[in-house]
Amino acid sequence: MDQEELRYGLLGPVKVVDGAGEPISLTPQQRAILAMLLTRHGRPVTADDLVDGVWGHPAPQRVLSILQSQIFELRRKLEPGRQPRTPAAVLASTPGGYRLVTAEDACDLDRFDRYLAEADRAAQNGEREDARRLLRAALSLWRGVPLAGVPGPHADSLRDALTERRLGAVEARIRLDLELGEHAESVPELALLVAEHPLREGLRALLMLALYRGGRQAEALAAYADGRSVLAAELGVEPSTELSDLYQRVLRADPSLATAPSPATQAGDTLRGPEGSTSDRTGGYRHPTPAQLPAPPSDFTGRTAAVEHLLAALDADSPQIVVSAMSGLGGVGKTALALHVGHRVRHRYPDGQLHVDLGGTSADPVEPEEVLGRFLRALGIGAVPDGLDKRAALYRSLLAGRRVLVLLDNAADGRQVSPLLPGTPGCAALVTSRVKLSLPSARAFELDVFSDEEALALLSRIVGPARIAAEPEAAAELVAACGRLPLAVRIVGARLAQRPVWTVAGLVERLTEEQHRLGQIKIGDLAVDATFRLSYDQLPPDLARAFRLASLAEGPVFSVPMAASLLDRDERRTEALLEQLVDVGLLEPSGEHRYRYHDLLRLFARARAEEAAPAEQGTQASEVDAALDRLVDFCLATVRGAYRHSRPGCTTPDAMAATRTTPVRFADATAGQEWVRDEFDTLLGVLRQAARRPGIRIAPAADLLLALDPFGENDFLWPYLNGPAAALADAAALRGEPAAEIRARYMLGGGLWQVGRGAEGRAQVDRALALCRATDDEVLLGQLLNVNALLDATGTTGAPCYESALARLREGVAVHVRRGNLWGELEMRNNTAYPLRQLGHHSQALDCLTDALSRATPLGWTVVRVYVQTGHARTLLELGRPAEAVTSYTKALDGCREIGSEHMELLVERGLGEALHELGRYGRAAAHLERSLAGAQRLGNDPLQAAVLLSLGTTQSAAGHTDRADTSLRAAHSLHVRLGLPLPESLAAYGTTT
Numbered sequence: 001m002d003q004e005e006l007r008y009g010l011l012g013p014v015k016v017v018d019g020a021g022e023p024i025s026l027t028p029q030q031r032a033i034l035a036m037l038l039t040r041h042g043r044p045v046t047a048d049d050l051v052d053g054v055w056g057h058p059a060p061q062r063v064l065s066i067l068q069s070q071i072f073e074l075r076r077k078l079e080p081g082r083q084p085r086t087p088a089a090v091l092a093s094t095p096g097g098y099r100l101v102t103a104e105d106a107c108d109l110d111r112f113d114r115y116l117a118e119a120d121r122a123a124q125n126g127e128r129e130d131a132r133r134l135l136r137a138a139l140s141l142w143r144g145v146p147l148a149g150v151p152g153p154h155a156d157s158l159r160d161a162l163t164e165r166r167l168g169a170v171e172a173r174i175r176l177d178l179e180l181g182e183h184a185e186s187v188p189e190l191a192l193l194v195a196e197h198p199l200r201e202g203l204r205a206l207l208m209l210a211l212y213r214g215g216r217q218a219e220a221l222a223a224y225a226d227g228r229s230v231l232a233a234e235l236g237v238e239p240s241t242e243l244s245d246l247y248q249r250v251l252r253a254d255p256s257l258a259t260a261p262s263p264a265t266q267a268g269d270t271l272r273g274p275e276g277s278t279s280d281r282t283g284g285y286r287h288p289t290p291a292q293l294p295a296p297p298s299d300f301t302g303r304t305a306a307v308e309h310l311l312a313a314l315d316a317d318s319p320q321i322v323v324s325a326m327s328g329l330g331g332v333g334k335t336a337l338a339l340h341v342g343h344r345v346r347h348r349y350p351d352g353q354l355h356v357d358l359g360g361t362s363a364d365p366v367e368p369e370e371v372l373g374r375f376l377r378a379l380g381i382g383a384v385p386d387g388l389d390k391r392a393a394l395y396r397s398l399l400a401g402r403r404v405l406v407l408l409d410n411a412a413d414g415r416q417v418s419p420l421l422p423g424t425p426g427c428a429a430l431v432t433s434r435v436k437l438s439l440p441s442a443r444a445f446e447l448d449v450f451s452d453e454e455a456l457a458l459l460s461r462i463v464g465p466a467r468i469a470a471e472p473e474a475a476a477e478l479v480a481a482c483g484r485l486p487l488a489v490r491i492v493g494a495r496l497a498q499r500p501v502w503t504v505a506g507l508v509e510r511l512t513e514e515q516h517r518l519g520q521i522k523i524g525d526l527a528v529d530a531t532f533r534l535s536y537d538q539l540p541p542d543l544a545r546a547f548r549l550a551s552l553a554e555g556p557v558f559s560v561p562m563a564a565s566l567l568d569r570d571e572r573r574t575e576a577l578l579e580q581l582v583d584v585g586l587l588e589p590s591g592e593h594r595y596r597y598h599d600l601l602r603l604f605a606r607a608r609a610e611e612a613a614p615a616e617q618g619t620q621a622s623e624v625d626a627a628l629d630r631l632v633d634f635c636l637a638t639v640r641g642a643y644r645h646s647r648p649g650c651t652t653p654d655a656m657a658a659t660r661t662t663p664v665r666f667a668d669a670t671a672g673q674e675w676v677r678d679e680f681d682t683l684l685g686v687l688r689q690a691a692r693r694p695g696i697r698i699a700p701a702a703d704l705l706l707a708l709d710p711f712g713e714n715d716f717l718w719p720y721l722n723g724p725a726a727a728l729a730d731a732a733a734l735r736g737e738p739a740a741e742i743r744a745r746y747m748l749g750g751g752l753w754q755v756g757r758g759a760e761g762r763a764q765v766d767r768a769l770a771l772c773r774a775t776d777d778e779v780l781l782g783q784l785l786n787v788n789a790l791l792d793a794t795g796t797t798g799a800p801c802y803e804s805a806l807a808r809l810r811e812g813v814a815v816h817v818r819r820g821n822l823w824g825e826l827e828m829r830n831n832t833a834y835p836l837r838q839l840g841h842h843s844q845a846l847d848c849l850t851d852a853l854s855r856a857t858p859l860g861w862t863v864v865r866v867y868v869q870t871g872h873a874r875t876l877l878e879l880g881r882p883a884e885a886v887t888s889y890t891k892a893l894d895g896c897r898e899i900g901s902e903h904m905e906l907l908v909e910r911g912l913g914e915a916l917h918e919l920g921r922y923g924r925a926a927a928h929l930e931r932s933l934a935g936a937q938r939l940g941n942d943p944l945q946a947a948v949l950l951s952l953g954t955t956q957s958a959a960g961h962t963d964r965a966d967t968s969l970r971a972a973h974s975l976h977v978r979l980g981l982p983l984p985e986s987l988a989a990y991g992t993t994t
Contacts, residue, residue, distance in 0.1 A: 006078065006090065008038055008107040011162065012143025013304070014150055016078065029054060030074045032152045033067075037091070037100035038107050039158060046097040053154030071098060108141045109162075115141075116169060128176050135173035140347050142166060144307070171202050178206065183213035188291035192343075194223070195295055198230045201243045212250050212257055220250050290378040292355040293346070293407060296339040299461045302454030303337055306447060310341040313443050314348065314405070314428045322428035323421055325437045328447035329585055329598055330361070330531040331487030334432040335409050337447065342407050342430060349405040349428065354378060356420075360412035360433055361534035368392075368419040375406075375420070388419060396423035403427060414438045434535055434585035449598065455479035455489050462493030467504065474505040481511040482521065483599035487528055494523045518603050532604045535586055546577040547586055548612055549627045551597055551605030554685015557590040561664055562682055565634035566627045625695030628686070630661065632700050635679075635686055637663035639707040642672025646710040648859050649822035655779040656703040669862070670900055676711045683708065684724055691727035698732050702740035705747050706780075713863060716903040716939040718751035725751060729764070738775050742768045746780045750787045756943045756979035762791050778815060782824045785812035786831060793835045795982045802835035809835070823864055826852050830868045837878055846875045861895040866904050869895060873911055882918035889915055906935040910948050913955065922959035929955060946975035950984065 005019030014031035016024040026034065032054040036045055051063050060066065075082075075091040082088065092099055105111050115138035122131035146162040147155045170193065177186045190207040197203055204227045211220035224247040228239050238244070249257055313324040328334050346353060354375050359365045372391035376384045379398050385391055404427045411417045411433040418439065421429050431437060437444065450458065456479055460468045468475045482488035492511075496502055511517045518529045539547060549566045550558065564574040578595050581587035586605075590596040597605065609624050637659035644653050646669045666672040676683070683704070690701030705721070705728055712721050729744035745768035752761030765787050772781045785808045793805035809832045816824035829852040833845035849872040856865040873888035889912040896905035913928035929952040936944040953968030973990035976983050 006102070006106060008034070008102065009143065010035060010038060010107060010109045010158075011112060011141050011146050011166075013145075013148045024077050026074070026077065027070070028149060028151050029066075029070050030077075031147075031150045032155050033070060033074060034100070035147055035150055035158065036154050037098065038102070038109065040099070041110075042099055042101060044094040044097045044099040048096075050097070054152040056153045112138050112141050112165075116165075119172070123172075123176070128179055132173055132176040132180065135169055135176065136347060138169055139166070139173065143311075144344065167197065167200070167203075171206065174203075174206055178210055178213070182289075183210040185289045185291065186210045187214060187216075188293075189346075192295050194227075196298065198227070199234060201227065201240050205243055205246050208246055208250060209257065217250060217253065221247070224250070289350075290352040290354055290404075291346075292378065293342050293353045293405075294339060294355065296343050297336045299458065300336055300340045301458040301461055302450060303333070303340075306337055306445075307341055307344070309445065310337070310430070311344060314341065314345045314430065321422055321425055321441065323431065323439055323442040324429070325431045325433070325439055325442040325444045326447055327433050327436045327444070327585060329449070329485070329601065330434055330535055331485050331528055332447050332449055333486040334434075334447055336486070338407055338409060338430050338432050342405060345405065345428075349403045351402040351404045352379070353405045353407065355407045355409065357409050358411045358416055360410045360416070360435070361538070363538070365412040365416060368416055371420055392419040395420075399427050400424045401426065405430070408432070411435075411437060436583050436585070449484040450479075450486055450489065452476065452479065452484065455482070455484040455486075458486065458489050459493045462490065463496045463504075467496070471504040474503070474508050477508045478504055478511070481508060481517065485528065485598065485600055487526075487531060488521045488600060491521050491523050491526055491528065494526075498523070514603055518600065518607065521600070528600055529604050529607075532601060535584060536604070536608065539584070539586075543577060543580055543584075544608075545612075546574075547581055548605050548609035549623070550578065550581075550587075550595070551602045552609060552624060552627055552689075553631070553682050554689070555679075555681030557594045557596045558682055559679065560593045560595075561634070561638075562631065562679065563595070565630045565661055568627075568630060622695060625693055628689050628693065629696050629700075632686055632690055632696060632704060633659050634661040634663065635683055636700050636704040636707060637661050639672075639676060639683070639704060642666055642669075642676055643707045643710055645669035645672045646714070646863070647823045648862060649826075650824060651819055651821045652779065652783075652824075653707070656707065657697075657700040659700070673711060673714060673900060676708070677715070680711075680717070680720070684720060687724035687728060691724065691731040694735070698728065698735055698737055699740045702728055702732060702737075702743040706743045709747065710863065712747075712751065712754075714899070714901040714903060716754070716941050718754040719940050722748060722751040722755070738771045739777055739779075742771050742775075742777060742780055742784075745771075746784055746787070749784075753787065753791060754943070755941075756946075756981070758791055758794070759980070761787070765791065778819065782812040782815040782819070782821065782828065785809070785815065786824070786828050789828075789835075790831060793831075793838070800838065800982070802838045805835040806832065806839075822855070826856050826864050826868060830864070830871045833871045833875055837875060842875060842879050846872070846879065849875055861898045863899065863901060863904060866892050866895045866899070866901070866908070870908055870911060873915065877911070877915050877918065882915045885915040886912065886919065902935060903939060903941070906932045906939070906941070906944060909935070910944070910951065913948075914951050917951070917955045917958065922955050925955045926952060926959065942975060942979055943981065946972055946979060946981060949975065950987065954986070 007017045009015040009017075014026070014035055016026065016034070018024055033050060036050060036053050047064060047067060050067055051059050054067075055063055071091065075088055078090045079088060090101055092101060105114065115134050119131045119134035119138065122128075122134060145159070146166075147159045150159075174186055174190060177183075187207070187210050190203060190210055193203050194200070194207050204223060208220040208223050211217075211223060224239070224243065227243065231237050231239055239247075310324055310326075314322055326334050326338065342353065342355075356366065356371050356374065358371070369388040369391060372388070372395050373384045375395055376391060376398070379395075381394065381398070385394060399422045401424070404422065406420065406422060406427065406429040408417055408420055408429060408431045411431055413433075413435060414437045417431055417433075417437060421439070431439070431442070436446070449455075456468065456475055459475060459479060478492060479489055482492055492507060496504065496507060507520075510520045518527075521528045536544065536547065546563075546567055550563045552566055553562050560571050560575045560578065563578060564571045567574050567577070569577070575593065578587060582589055582595070586597075586601065588596050588598070609627075610622075612623055636657065640653045640656055640659075641663055643650075645666055664675060666675065687701060687705055690696045690698060690704075705725055708717070708721060712718055725744050725748035729741055729748055732738075732740035732744055745764040749761040749764035749768060752758070752764065765784055768780070769784050769788065772778065772784060789805040789808035789812065792801045792808065794800065809828050812828045813825055813832075816822075816828065829848055833849050836842070836845035836848065849868055852868045853865070853872055856862070856868050859865060869888060869892040873885045873892060876882075876888055877885035889908055892908045893905065893912060896902075896908055909928045909932035913925045913932065916922075916925035916928065929948055933945060933948045933952060936942075936948060949968050949972035953965045953972060956962075956968060957965035969987060970990050973983070973987045975981075976987060
């Protein structure tokens with residue numbers, strides 16, 4: 001690629017386009033370097049100047065190396081085909097610096113300068129039309145803020161200079177507009193510019209002149225008065241002599257201020273046409289040029305991709321009618337984006353811009369016939385015909401052959417919009433709506449919430465960068481609490497700006513409680529919930545109910561079956577309702593048959609659910625409790641089916657509460673496990689809701705918790721299950737339901753032991769055992785005895801007591817045999833081997849495991865068979881038969897992979913590594929142990945990490961890797977101490993240092 005093919009842009013985000021028209025990706029620093037090189041017009045720039053301009057003072061360490069690296073990468077991107085050691089044709093090195101070689105007019109800034117120079121010559125020669133045309137061409141090159149996003153002192157100063165030059169060009173072009181008699185058409189643009197630049201007296205003078213020439217003397221005088229007030233308040237000065245003189249001339253109606261006649265008028269070639277338009281001798285009419293766009297938001301931020309998408313879509317040279325339809329959640333910033341882009345493309349539509357708020361979120365949207373009447377009058381038609389069809393036909397006729405932009409904001413539906421669309425190429429329509437509009441040939445896209453960076457940028461613009469820089473973490477939490485919804489960020493930013501003594505962290509605290517969050521995101525009459533209510537109030541009853549109740553499902557997404565249970569509808573009808581909510585912008589699809597709410601919209605929906613049907617005192621549950629109770633019922637019915645697949649031969653599911661709902665059915669254990677993984681967040685939420693809402697039956701909720709036992713084991717879910725288990729246990733005790741309390745405390749006791757909190761787990765298990773014996777409830781007696789035995793044998797609550805553990809295990813086996821629970825029996829026989837080995841009865845342990853393995857094998861690969869196979873391998877290892885142990889562990893590893901249990905696989909990997917260590921295969925042993933360690937860290941299994949680190953350190957030491965071994969053993973010591981685990985003698989020496 002050579003310099004002839006490359007095109008550069010500085011009048012907006014810095015860009016480079018190759019010969020095929022494709023943009024070249026650049027880093028911010030590369031853009032800054034490129035901007036400096038481009039503004040030197042081929043002259044060399046020293047490395048020191050580049051450092052000063054890009055990084056400023058103080059520069060980072062090794063900045064010259066960084067510069068050289070960035071130059072190397074930039075050169076590679078600009079000249080991808082250049083051979084090594086070949087002189088660069090584009091980005092050339094010079095003594096002490098670099099220079100950029102470009103083709104003539106390759107940079108938009110060069111073309112801008114050329115147009116300005118040509119316009120100046122034309123104006124001096126009295127060629128005002130040519131001068132204006134050239135100025136318009138120059139201004140059309142601008143794509144936004146110059147050098148947007150480019151860092152460094154040079155970019156900052158250049159950005160200011162270029163912005164000033166653009167304003168000067170705009171001012172010169174408008175002055176020509178006024179000289180050519182276009183005073184009325186110039187007023188809207190000048191009003192907007194003066195609002196954006198209130199201290200610029202040249203623009204204010206032009207506005208006064210345009211108003212006066214349009215017969216609006218009083219408004220011209222008011223513009224001066226407003227400017228005088230602004231100058232006094234901001235700078236403490238009076239207006240300039242020139243502006244004051246113009247005020248006096250307007251005040252006395254100086255005849256010299258009258259507009260100069262246009263060339264056509266001088267020649268007498270125009271006649272008055274009908275309805276106030278002008279007509280030439282060919283019979284054509286010059287219509288008024290409407291400029292109805294409201295001012296864009298002054299603090300518009302981000303949306304780079306969306307802006308570029310719309311700029312590309314609203315191409316005035318398109319051979320088709322351009323219609324871009326933007327939908328999105330209320331408060332997401334559709335109108336702000338539309339106005340921002342509308343003003344950016346005004347130059348493409350010189351015949352005018354029409355705008356209307358269609359009132360789509362109100363109870364009485366504006367009828368298209370009324371809108372057409374407004375548009376026709378703006379286009380110069382005095383006698384507007386009656387009837388939608390006649391008005392639409394005349395409207396399309398007036399737009400034919402012209403370039404007009406039509407911004408239709410806040411549309412209700414496609415029916416309202418269709419008659420307002422242009423009918424011929426050259427015109428364009430930009431439509432916004434909360435609903436997804438079905439419009440023929442429209443380029444539709446949905447506007448999402450801000451990115452984190454965009455949300456923080458808006459907050460910074462409102463409250464000031466210093467406050468955000470002082471509390472960056474709190475600022476990130478604040479925009480997250482707002483769900484990155486632009487309206488919400490704008491509101492909380494305004495609250496902070498009005499209260500300079502508030503901290504950002506303090507406002508975050510106010511938003512912590514979900515039920516009060518929406519009430520805090522409010523300032524004056526502006527509130528997020530009010531924006532949402534505009535959409536909600538228009539929903540028919542069945543859809544409003546679906547909107548409320550579907551929001552009760554916890555988790556980031558929810559599935560159709562979950563929603564069907566909440567709504568008490570079949571899945572087909574439920575999905576139809578959810579799709580309608582998607583269409584009206586109140587719900588988002590999130591994969592096949594799955595949906596999600598925006599965080600704030602979910603809070604709004606739940607608040608509506610709570611207020612929709614409160615419980616009658618002493619009678620029935622509320623609408624919310626009834627829906628959640630159905631959800632518990634559905635989840636229990638479904639997870640119980642998955643439990644049966646996962647633990648064949650277990651009778652525990654038979655004792656769970658009866659259910660009424662049709663569950664999701666699974667072909668095998670893998671399908672059930674995948675469903676639980678997909679819905680786990682919602683399942684956790686259901687458990688938490690059941691614990692805190694007395695209107696939900698707690699017995700099915702406790703059974704649902706119990707039904708998750710196999711999956712907690714397979715995927716090590718105890719860190720997530722322990723919280724809901726504790727809440728359910730306390731709630732069951734408070735409500736006097738011992739069976740539910742037993743189930744919850746069993747899950748909590750085992751879960752606490754799994755995460756290394758054995759002493760706390762012991763208290764839960766002891767309480768549950770006492771309840772079992774007091775109520776003659778044997779459903780979980782065997783499992784509780786199993787956990788109690790493990791606590792005794794592992795010494796997590798004191799010195800290990802193997803005899804006690806054996807006694808509890810034997811009692812538990814008897815309970816399982818009596819209840820016909822083969823799974824429970826095999827699990828406890830496997831666990832019996834551990835205390836037997838510790839007591840030196842290895843042969844007895846091996847016999848026990850061999851018998852259990854023969855009974856578990858017909859069940860296929862299940863977790864209990866993996867347990868037994870692993871215990872078998874461990875016993876062989878302790879009997880001094882490591883080769884046989886490796887074979888047995890390898891079988892267990894195959895079983896883990898077949899059942900898809902990562903957690904079990906980590907346990908087996910640890911044992912396999914220890915067996916390989918005994919065979920002297922230290923490299924392979926370390927590899928297995930390191931995989932086990934990485935997985936344990938990922939799952940948060942601290943006890944397993946402690947054990948693996950000890951084995952890994954021992955293996956590394958045996959392999960001669962002393963430093964690595966020392967690191968591993970110190971980490972193992974630290975974890976053993978933190979978890980309160982018995983400290984092996986081999987770790988004692990590591991307690992003297994940290």
